[in-house]
Structures are given as C-alpha cells and as structure tokens.
Amino acid sequence: MPEATTPTVAPSRPSLATAGRPRDAVVDAPATPDFDLVVVGAGPAGAAAALVAARAGLRVCLLERGPFPGAKNMYGGVIYARILDDLIPNWWDEAPVQRWVTRRATVVLTESQALTIDFRSSAWGEPPYNGATAFRPDFDAWLAGKAEAAGATVVTSTTATGLLRDGAGHICGVRTDRPDGDLTARLVVACDGVNSFLAKQAGLYHHEDPKHFTLGAKEVLALPRDEVEKRFVLSGREGADFEIIGGTRGIPGGGFIYTNLDSIAIGVVLGLDGLRKAKVRPEELIADLKRHPMIAPLVDGAQLQEYSAHLIPEAGLEMMPELSTDGMLVAGDAAAMCLAAGIWLEGVNFAIGSGIAAGETAVEAVRRGDVSDHGLAGYRRRLESNFVLRDHTKLRRAPSLVMSERVQQRYPQLTCDLVEALFTVTNPEPKQGAFRAARHHAKRSGVRLRDLARDGWTALRTYG
Amino acid sequence: MSAYAGGMERWSRVSFEDRMATVDFRVGTRAHITVDGDTCRGCTTKACVTACPANLFVPTSDGGIVFNYEQCFECGTCYLVCSNEGAITWTYPDGGDGVVFHRS
Amino acid sequence: MAGRPVVGVCLKWVDLRPDVDRLTGAVHRDERFHGASEADQAALEWALRMAEAWDGEVVAVSAGPPAAEALLRDCLATGVHRAVRVDLAPGAPSETVASVLADVLRDAAVVCCGDWSLDRGSGAVPAFLAGELGAAQALGLVRLEVGQPGSLVVTRRLDFGRRERLGVRTPAVLSVEGASATLRRASLAAVLAARDAVVEVAGGRPAAQHRLRPVHVRPYRPRPQARPGPDPALDPRLRLLQLTGAAVERTPPRTVVTDDADEAAELLLEQLRAWGYLT
Structure with missing residues (x-):
C-alpha cells in the first residue's frame, strides 16, 4: 500500500482556483494493479468506456461519486443515441426514455415577438428513432448497469481525489476519498465531467476561462x-x-x-x-x-x-484539452466533447462516442502492454475518423459565431421585426416589399450589411 | 381551459427556499467550498453572489461573503466567475454526499 | 463464536426522499433513492464501536425486500461480521417486524436501532423487540458510553430539554438519535470485498397471534394551528397590519463575520445573555 503523498511538480496552468486541490501522489506501481482499467465517472462517457472494455475481458472498475450513476448529472436536452446501435442492439426497446422527439422547433425570441421554425417528422417516432428526452438519473444508471452486467465493477459513493503516478511520472491509478482509497490500474480513463479535476491535475487542461x-x-x-x-x-x-x-x-x-x-x-x-x-x-x-x-x-x-x-x-475545439497522457485518457465533458453549435446541440452522443473510442483504445493498449501517450495514439485517431472530432473540427467556428453579440441580440430583433413588417397589413398604405423592408430594418437594428454578409459566409462555411 | 390553466402567475410565486426544497441534497460534514474572507472584502464585483444558481453566496454588511455549501449543485460556476485567484476553493463533496438529482 | 458477545443492529431499507404527487398525494418510491436513515447509520456506528470495545461481533439485520441487500452489503463494508435479510413485505406492523428481527437476534447482548424510521415510523419496533427478547430497553438515546463488556451508560433525551443518564445491563435494546454518531466510511478494499459477500436470507415466519392489531391507520396530515386572528372590528388596513406585523418596530438582525470559532462562540453567548436566555 502506498503511503507517501509527495507532491510532484504541478504543471503550470493559468488556473483560477487550484489552491487546496489535491496533488498527485507518487507510489510504487504494483506488478499486478488492482484493475486493468479505472474509469472515473459513471456518466455516458464512462459507462460506454467501461462497457466496451469489460466486454473485451478487461478487469474494469467504474468509479462514481454519486450514490448511483446519474445522480449528479443534468443536461438540457435530448439524447441522440444512434451511436449505441452496434453496442446495444435495439437499445430503444429497453432504454428508459421519456418521449421520442418528433417535433423540433427553433424559436427566435424578442421581448414581445417569437418566430418559430417548427419541424415534425413521424419517422422520428418509430424505430430506430432519432432523439429522445430522458432523465439522466434514469438513462445513465441504465447505461452503467449495462457495463456492470458486462463484468465491470461499479463502485459508487466514492470520489476520485487525485492521480497516482509511478516513479517515472506515468499515471498508474487514482486516489479516492475512502480510507485506504488508492486504486491502481494500468490505465485511467477520466470521464469526470466538465470540471474534470483529473484532466487539470494531469496538466492536460490549459484553460479555465x-x-x-x-x-x-x-x-x-x-x-x-x-x-x-x-x-x-x-x-x-x-x-x-x-x-x-x-x-x-x-x-x-x-x-x-x-x-x-x-x-x-x-x-x-x-x-x-x-x-x-x-x-x-x-x-x-x-x-x-x-x-x-x-x-x-x-x-x-x-x-x-x-x-x-x-x-x-461550450467552446468545442477551442477549449479541448490534450486527450491523452502516459497512463490516462480523457473523454466526455471532461474533454469538452459537448457540441454547442447553434442549430446542433448535442452532448450525450459525443460522450458515448468518445467513451467507446476510449474503451477500444484501452483494450488495445492494455493487450499490447503499452499505455504510454504514444501507445494511446489510437484514441485520437478513432475520434478523428468518426463523428466526434470531425464534427467538432467542422463546427469549430460555430460556438463563437453563435455566442456573438450580433447573433444573440441583433439578428433575432431584425428577423422578428422584418417578419412582423411583412405580415402587418398597413392599409391604406400599400405593401412595402420584402427587400425594402429588409434594408429598412437592418439599418434600424444597426446591422451592417457587411457584417451580415460575413456572418452569412461564416455560417455557410460552418454549417454547409 | 383545463383545470391546470390556473392563474398565469402562480409559478412565479415559488420562493427561493421552496425552489431549493425541490432538490434532494445529502449534506456531508465537510464543507467542499471554502471562501477566503479577506480577498472577498476587497472584491468589487462579487460575481458569485448573482451567478450561483443555488444562491449560496451572500454579501455581508462589512463587505465580506458568507457562504453555504449544503445546497450546492456542484456546478463550478462560482470558482469560474470569481475574478480573484484563489478566493474560492472548490472541490467535489465526499463520495455519496451532495446533490442527488431525480429528474434532471 | 462462543464467548464473543453479539451486538445486533437493525436497519430499515427506506426511501430517503420519496416522491409525493402534490395533487393526488400518491407516494412514489424508487429503489435508487433508498438507503439507511441517519438514525440507523448512527445505530450501526454504535454497534461497531461496542463490538470493538468488547471484542464482539456485529450482526446486521434488515427486514425487507431483496433490494435491501444493497444496504446490508454497505454494512458488511463498514465491518459488520454477519448480515441477514429477513424477507418481509413492506408495510408489516411493528410487532411482526420485531418478532422476525428477534428470531435472528436471540443471542445478542445488545441490539441497536435507529429511534424511528424515516417513513413516518412510530419508533415502536425497538420496544416490541425488547419485549420479544425479554431485554431491557433504553430508547431515544443521544449518547452512549461503552464500558466493560456488558456495561453501558447511556444518555436519554427527555421532554423540555432534560436529559437522563441510565446504567444499562445486557441484554438490552437501544434506540439512538441520528445525531448521536456519524457512521465511519468503509475502506475501498472493504467496499470491493463486500460486493461478493454473502447476505443470509431468513424467511419470515407466519405471523403469530399479535397482542396488538392496528384497526385503522390514517395517513399523516399536518394539523392546522389555531392562531388568534386580528380584531374583526378593526378596519381592513389595521387588520392587515396586525396580520403581517408590518408596522411593528423590531431590532434589526445583527450580522457578525468572524473566522475565529472562539470569538464566534463568545458572540453567540453574549447575544443569548442579552436576550435573557442565559443568566
């Protein structure tokens, strides 16, 4: 059992609140660690990674700080679980879903107006479905249950407080808040969510902006x-x-x-x-x-x-940490995999997608006996070849465009005013004509045509 | 209109205490948030006071901050909006403690 | 086994936060939110402490559905030697619960229980249990002093803030308040080991002839509190003022911020003295 808690040199990072956070502990890595793989966080990323690795025969421990998987998880949203098709055939028959989304509306709001683009599809209401609403304490518990059924050891009510490193500085496990709480493993997958203290501690995160x-x-x-x-x-x-x-x-x-x-x-x-x-x-x-x-x-x-x-x-590729280091992979929100790109708002599918990739990489690396950063290169390769990093790369400009002042404030007002002008009957005045109305309202809302054209071009390049 | 179409404004009368009472918190013995009072007394923005969705940070008359950790969503907003390095120290609560969502 | 005193602990698998439909009053329970109440956890902690002091062993018992075995596994992880689940449908009367628990705990020197269960229990099971076992009972305890084997001094809460210290001779049934102790945290190795540990299952025996039988149980209803209303002769404005207390002069609250615990305690005492609570 390790005892020394010698702090190693913490990587420099512009962090706002690191004081009091745990530091790495240096231990003698045992010849046979407690587990092949420790997955921290039993959310969708962690559960998917644990499921894949356990099915391949790895000894997997899935750590969760809540009293059950999903207890700490909340989202604004919809789960697009197409990615589960191969992993859990006919998942839709058993997943704890509230409703299948068949009506998708995008609403532009101003104080007194609303413009809605309202789409409905009955195809989305039948297998294999598209999106679903679900409670995360239900859905995440279900997915983690799949990992447990595949042989993963799920340990709840246990918080990972820091990383264990061997003499060479490679990550070789996690320290938990339980007495005698060190858990050694050949590989750690950090799926510890948006605040990912483990990724920060490993020096993979360079932003806390x-x-x-x-x-x-x-x-x-x-x-x-x-x-x-x-x-x-x-x-x-x-x-x-x-x-x-x-x-x-x-x-x-x-x-x-x-x-x-x-x-x-x-x-x-x-x-x-x-x-x-x-x-x-x-x-x-x-x-x-x-x-x-x-x-x-x-x-x-x-x-x-x-x-x-x-x-x-929210920032996608711009904030994404390094995805691996010696002995550790990062997946899900911990790796900023959430896609917030205006018309597309997805997260759970990206978490599951990155978790599957992490699980597959873990199996490969543990079998080959090379869990160094180099040996884990397959993780990025997998993410780059499927939707996870390809969508993020393609949509890398979307977050800043969506969050810009023009998209947030001026365009909603402009669009709503324009539509209101178009459909307000002003008799006995004759109709103004769409183009004149557009010019008039653009001018009034302070939108310059040059900016409009540029944003339009960015949007075309981003979403096209 | 149906029986549920009552007064349009009824929902807005939920007090903050009632709002927080809808959430399951298992309060641990260790405070997972700590605030450095001296830094806060010199802080002019006090962004944590308005940004925290659980309203855990309360300004005091002498310019400081008192805080609660018991009803924390564990979101991390406070330390990210804090403009003073190290004023808010934030970790996860001990395993099993803290918020337990039922319908999130 | 022989010679080592047995300390029993009874825990109830209960929804820590049941979901109540505000419109219909229907109660929805979910196993994910089940666990042991703080009082039951405190009872477990006391049982473990007693067994440590007396070189005894702890038997944890829960009467409930198969899902209650999760709770018993948590007990095993904290150091309990034996865990037994008695198969019993939820909602059984206290006397039945006590009699099936007693079947498992015949040899126990001391049995610890929580003071009452979270699901609006009446706290009667420990008393019935003491009756079944022919043991002494000390209920609603706030403190235990564990002495030589078989000797206990306990502090009991009485009405109006009074306390009573009792010397208790075994065999005895104790029920403790939640705040009397904090359950230790199980080590990681113990948690992992407890996953495969055996939880014994005892079948509940057919209900015996009970001396007490609930004839009718009414659901809990908070009672309305009668408060003197405003004088109906007054005009509406004055009645409103009386009701809200809006025009009454009061001392503004005093906020003091200090990091020093001693100073904080001193300030609290000073204020309590100023209000006349302390002399």
Whole structure:
C-alpha cells in the first residue's frame, strides 16, 4: 500500500482556483494493479468506456461519486443515441426514455415577438428513432448497469481525489476519498465531467476561462400527461424539443423547452462571462422565459418539481484539452466533447462516442502492454475518423459565431421585426416589399450589411 | 381551459427556499467550498453572489461573503466567475454526499 | 463464536426522499433513492464501536425486500461480521417486524436501532423487540458510553430539554438519535470485498397471534394551528397590519463575520445573555 503523498511538480496552468486541490501522489506501481482499467465517472462517457472494455475481458472498475450513476448529472436536452446501435442492439426497446422527439422547433425570441421554425417528422417516432428526452438519473444508471452486467465493477459513493503516478511520472491509478482509497490500474480513463479535476491535475487542461463555459439552469414542471400532449400537440410517446435563441436579456446563450412524459423541462443556457457582467440571477431568467407571451400558455399552472443547474463546456475545439497522457485518457465533458453549435446541440452522443473510442483504445493498449501517450495514439485517431472530432473540427467556428453579440441580440430583433413588417397589413398604405423592408430594418437594428454578409459566409462555411 | 390553466402567475410565486426544497441534497460534514474572507472584502464585483444558481453566496454588511455549501449543485460556476485567484476553493463533496438529482 | 458477545443492529431499507404527487398525494418510491436513515447509520456506528470495545461481533439485520441487500452489503463494508435479510413485505406492523428481527437476534447482548424510521415510523419496533427478547430497553438515546463488556451508560433525551443518564445491563435494546454518531466510511478494499459477500436470507415466519392489531391507520396530515386572528372590528388596513406585523418596530438582525470559532462562540453567548436566555 502506498503511503507517501509527495507532491510532484504541478504543471503550470493559468488556473483560477487550484489552491487546496489535491496533488498527485507518487507510489510504487504494483506488478499486478488492482484493475486493468479505472474509469472515473459513471456518466455516458464512462459507462460506454467501461462497457466496451469489460466486454473485451478487461478487469474494469467504474468509479462514481454519486450514490448511483446519474445522480449528479443534468443536461438540457435530448439524447441522440444512434451511436449505441452496434453496442446495444435495439437499445430503444429497453432504454428508459421519456418521449421520442418528433417535433423540433427553433424559436427566435424578442421581448414581445417569437418566430418559430417548427419541424415534425413521424419517422422520428418509430424505430430506430432519432432523439429522445430522458432523465439522466434514469438513462445513465441504465447505461452503467449495462457495463456492470458486462463484468465491470461499479463502485459508487466514492470520489476520485487525485492521480497516482509511478516513479517515472506515468499515471498508474487514482486516489479516492475512502480510507485506504488508492486504486491502481494500468490505465485511467477520466470521464469526470466538465470540471474534470483529473484532466487539470494531469496538466492536460490549459484553460479555465469562463468564456468557454455556459451555465444551464432548468426547472422540471409537473403537468399531467394528457395536458402535455394537448399543449404541445403530441400523441403517445411523441415529444417536443424547442431550442430558443434570444430571451436571455442579452446574455449570450439561449433557452430550451423539452417534454417529458408527465412534465416539461424549461431552462436557460447562459455564457458565464455574460452572466458575470449582467448581475442577473439564473432563476430570474427562467422566470422571464416562462412569462414570455409565447411560452406562458405552455407552462401555465405547471408545478415546479425539480430545479437543477450544471456547467456546459461550450467552446468545442477551442477549449479541448490534450486527450491523452502516459497512463490516462480523457473523454466526455471532461474533454469538452459537448457540441454547442447553434442549430446542433448535442452532448450525450459525443460522450458515448468518445467513451467507446476510449474503451477500444484501452483494450488495445492494455493487450499490447503499452499505455504510454504514444501507445494511446489510437484514441485520437478513432475520434478523428468518426463523428466526434470531425464534427467538432467542422463546427469549430460555430460556438463563437453563435455566442456573438450580433447573433444573440441583433439578428433575432431584425428577423422578428422584418417578419412582423411583412405580415402587418398597413392599409391604406400599400405593401412595402420584402427587400425594402429588409434594408429598412437592418439599418434600424444597426446591422451592417457587411457584417451580415460575413456572418452569412461564416455560417455557410460552418454549417454547409 | 383545463383545470391546470390556473392563474398565469402562480409559478412565479415559488420562493427561493421552496425552489431549493425541490432538490434532494445529502449534506456531508465537510464543507467542499471554502471562501477566503479577506480577498472577498476587497472584491468589487462579487460575481458569485448573482451567478450561483443555488444562491449560496451572500454579501455581508462589512463587505465580506458568507457562504453555504449544503445546497450546492456542484456546478463550478462560482470558482469560474470569481475574478480573484484563489478566493474560492472548490472541490467535489465526499463520495455519496451532495446533490442527488431525480429528474434532471 | 462462543464467548464473543453479539451486538445486533437493525436497519430499515427506506426511501430517503420519496416522491409525493402534490395533487393526488400518491407516494412514489424508487429503489435508487433508498438507503439507511441517519438514525440507523448512527445505530450501526454504535454497534461497531461496542463490538470493538468488547471484542464482539456485529450482526446486521434488515427486514425487507431483496433490494435491501444493497444496504446490508454497505454494512458488511463498514465491518459488520454477519448480515441477514429477513424477507418481509413492506408495510408489516411493528410487532411482526420485531418478532422476525428477534428470531435472528436471540443471542445478542445488545441490539441497536435507529429511534424511528424515516417513513413516518412510530419508533415502536425497538420496544416490541425488547419485549420479544425479554431485554431491557433504553430508547431515544443521544449518547452512549461503552464500558466493560456488558456495561453501558447511556444518555436519554427527555421532554423540555432534560436529559437522563441510565446504567444499562445486557441484554438490552437501544434506540439512538441520528445525531448521536456519524457512521465511519468503509475502506475501498472493504467496499470491493463486500460486493461478493454473502447476505443470509431468513424467511419470515407466519405471523403469530399479535397482542396488538392496528384497526385503522390514517395517513399523516399536518394539523392546522389555531392562531388568534386580528380584531374583526378593526378596519381592513389595521387588520392587515396586525396580520403581517408590518408596522411593528423590531431590532434589526445583527450580522457578525468572524473566522475565529472562539470569538464566534463568545458572540453567540453574549447575544443569548442579552436576550435573557442565559443568566
């Protein structure tokens, strides 16, 4: 058993709050470690990594600090689980899903206006489905249960407090907050979420900039099932997903509404930098949203069932840490894999995708006996060849475009004013004509055509 | 309108205490947040006070900050918005302690 | 086995935060949110301490569904020697619960329980258990002093803030408050080992003729509190003022910030003296 807690030289990083955080412990790496693989965090990334590795016969420990997997997890959203097709055939028959999203609306809000692009597809309501709403304490517990059934050892109520390194400086396990809590392994996969203290401690994270993060705050409001279906025009297990641009008092971010079986989730996503400057409380912004004339009838009379909040790594490729080091891989939100690209808002699928890649790389590296950074190169290669890094690379400009002041404030106002002008009948005045109206409103909202053209070009390059 | 279409404003009357009472917190004995009072007294922005979704940071009359750790979502907003290096020290609570979401 | 005193601990597998539908009052329970109450955890801690002091062994018992074995595994990880689940449907009357627990704990020198269960229990099981075992009972304890084997001095909470110290001779059934002790944390190795440990299962025996039988159990309802209302003769504005206390002059709250615990304690005492609570 190791005892020395000699601090090693901490890598220099512009961190805001490292004082008091644990340091690496140097131990003698045992010839036979407790496990082949320790996965820290039983969220979708960790559970997927553990599932893949356990199925391949590795001795896997899946650590979770909550009393059960999913207890600490919250999102604003929809799970797109196509990535599970190969891993868990017919997953849709057993996954604990609230509703299948068949209605996807993008809403542009100003104080008194709303412009909605409302798409419905009945194909999304049938196998193999597209997106689903689910409670994370249900979904994550289910996925971690799959890993456990495959042979992984799930240890709950245990927090990883630091990394273990051998004499050569290679990571060889984690220290937990339990007595005699050192857990040695050939390889560690850090899936410890957006705050990833392990990735920071390993020196893989070079940023801790509030600009890169958004805060999601959400209310789950109870409403009888038939009432949800009536208000959102759904039937059976159909669900709705509303993504909202604007409506956050100018703080970069947005809002969302999702339907569960007998409740609705409504919330805001707020850039931390904007939130810091605006001096507004997050729940006030949710209240704003609920008061909006377009949204108020949807949430009227619904009772607050649970309030929650979580951080989102928003900046994509720009904030992504190094993905591996000697003895460790990083996956999921810990590696900033969340995709926040305006029209596409995905995270759980990226977590699962990176977790699968981490699991496969772990199997390969442990079998070959090379868990050095070099031996783990297959991880990045896998991510680059599938959607995880390809989407992030393609959409690398999206986060800054989406969070820009023009997209956040001016364009919503411009678009809504323009549509209002188009459809307001001004008799006896004759109709103005769309082009003249566009020019007039662009001028009034202070949008320069040059910027509009540039943003249009960026959007085309990004989303095209 | 249905029985649920009551007063439009009813939801907005949820007090902050009632709002937080909807969340399951298993309070541990160790405070996982600590705040350096001296730094806070010199802080003019005090971004944590408004940004924390659980409203855990409260300014005092002498310019400092009192904080609670019991009803923390463990999101990390406070240390990221804090403009003073090291004023807020934040770790995860001990295993099994802290927030337990049911429907998030 | 012979000679080593047995310390029993009874724990209930209970939803720590059941979900109550505000409109219908229906209670939804979920196994993920189940566990042992703080009082049961404190009972386990006391049992472990007693067994350590007396070189005894701890038997943990829970009467409940198969899912309760998760709780018993947690007990094994903290150092319990034997874990037994008695198969019993939830909602059994206290006397039945006590009689099936007693079957497992006949040899116990001391049995520790939480003071009452979280799901609006009445705290009657420990008393019934003492009756079944023919043991002494000391209930609602806030403190235990573990002495020589078979000797205990306990502190019991009485009404109006009074305390009572009792010398207890074994065999005895004790029930403790949640704040009386904090359960130790199981080591990582013990947690891993407990995953494969055996939890014995004892079948509940058919219910005997009970001396007490609940005839009707009404659901819990908070009672309305009668408060004197404002004088109906007054005009609405004055009644409103009386109701809200808006125009009453009061001392503003005093906020003091200090990092020094001694100073903080001194300030609290000073304030309590100023208010007349201490003399």
